[in-house]
Amino acid sequence: MSSKTKKENNDYIKRRNNVHEMMSKTSNKKIYINKLVTILCVFCIIIAIIPLGSILFEVFKNGSSAISFEFLTQKPGSIGSGKGGIGPAIQGTLIVVSLASIIAVPIGVFAGIYLSEYAKSNNKFAFAVRFFADVLTGLPSIIVGIVSYIIIVISIGSFSVIAGAFSLSLIMIPIVTRITEESLKMVPDSLREAAHSLGAPKWKITIFIVLKTATSGVITGIVLSIARIAGETAPLIMTILGTSLYFSSLTGPVDALPLRIWRLASLPYESAHAHGWGAAMILILLILGLNIGLRVLTRRQNIATSKDT
């Protein structure tokens, strides 16, 4: 009898040890796998950051030697001479991007207001607008170029600033629409209700209460979309064409920075590539400047508002 209990006891201890061993093994394994996954994820982050570091490093290293007053203001010299600059390209980018924004900002903001403030949640029209705005943001920009070519360039009869601005506005409108909608939806309903109870008409509430409260979000969206279209190249090939002359008229061709970089990259001369790096540096400065400047401004505003409250 006692031997039997002893045996049972031994069995129990054996089994207990087995279980302990198994548990410690599995938990060790679990912990290792957990660590491995964390390391893999960090590795992914590093892989993504290396190109950014390399791009910035190369662009600033090779670009800064190309930059001079002449480079920023002169027309391009004869091909392969290494003389002249990218003045028309800088001017053209500023003109085309501003015109595109003048078209796209009001339409995008109004459409965003409609989706957030006026459309009921089960409205099919609003669903279609929202859905296709999302789909349009994913369309290749070269398609937008083809469309502008067929609709505007062929009917005017020449490559033109207007066609370029129209094509960029097609890219910009859906982005501005969706970001405006999202930022207006963040405004608490209590603000709208308070204004309603004071008897304000809806358009006043929408513009002076809701839109005003969401201003920083809407402006963020606008600036980000400007940064996006400033770097677009493909639609410009078939709309503004690119030229080595300064802006002459809205219905004539003009140059742009991304287009100039592309043309320079296809040339077989070292001097052209040096100019390409310079132009890339100006473009990067423009775009990252918009991004970082915006970040600094909104952060300052956030700090200011949090101090107020």
Next chain:
Amino acid sequence: MKKHNDNQSLIPLTKLSKFDPIFKFILIGAAAYTLLMLALILFAVGEGSKEIFQNEGFNFLTNTDWNAVPGRESFGALPYIIGTLVSSGIAMAIGVPISLGIAIFLSEIASTKLKTSLSYIIELLAAVPSIVYGFWALFVFRFWIVDFVEKPLHNLFGDSLPFFAKTPFGLDVFTAGIVLAIMIIPIISSIIRELLSVVPNSQREAAYSLGATRWETIKIAVLPYAKSGILGASIIGLGRAIGETMLVTLIIGNATGLNAIPTSLFSQSQTLSSLIANEFNEAASELHLSALIGLGAVLLLLTMVINVVARLLVYKMVKTSNPGGRI
């Protein structure tokens, strides 16, 4: 009935301004412009590519020759469809796992402080224009790839595997795919990160309470929940890779006709969009131009289908995860 009366009593208040209906009309007009844009795009591309489809019929999609010499014109889109699918396939194979890793790290592992600064850096990566990616890839990155990846692979497997057969030169589908991956990683990872933050914490808490480690929690509770959204995000990235033009134009080697069908990872190729960008301004005839727009029509169809499917998947996930929510 009572509710109706309440509404009636509100009418004087809402009628205070005559501008209200005008304002609403303007807003609806702006919203309708989005749909008008879509109609314009479909109309213009259809109109522009009519001639080539009348001339070649649906053989345009299966032919492989590309001859723009006036009088002997013959156009086929098949090589560029293949080139597009292969280069974006490579981009997806590299880009999606890395994006998933980044999103998991940012949403589940990193501390709040690290998270904000890292997501900001990734956002900057998304802001770099594709022409700058292309320029950098052409003059810097191409040589890294040739020296550190392509040559070793070619020397090791060049004789045995047809994938690595051609002498690597850097201007090929493989390099194009890798640079496309670098370009779509920030786009995919930021969408996935946002989707993971929508997964309710109760999911994670339940898994932790069963004794799961962090990775097990992610694996059993977070990722399955976000499955359709992750798929959607990847497809959005695929749409970007397929439509990307400038970077591909600079580094894919720009072959035409039969040569554009990649036989190995290191062969030159051409995508739909890069061929349009290369030849649009030098189109020799109306038919040539129409053939290029025909390529655009194929591209439009491809990306429309991809984006519609992707958005439906993302919508589905966001809708089921916060019912009644306003996202």
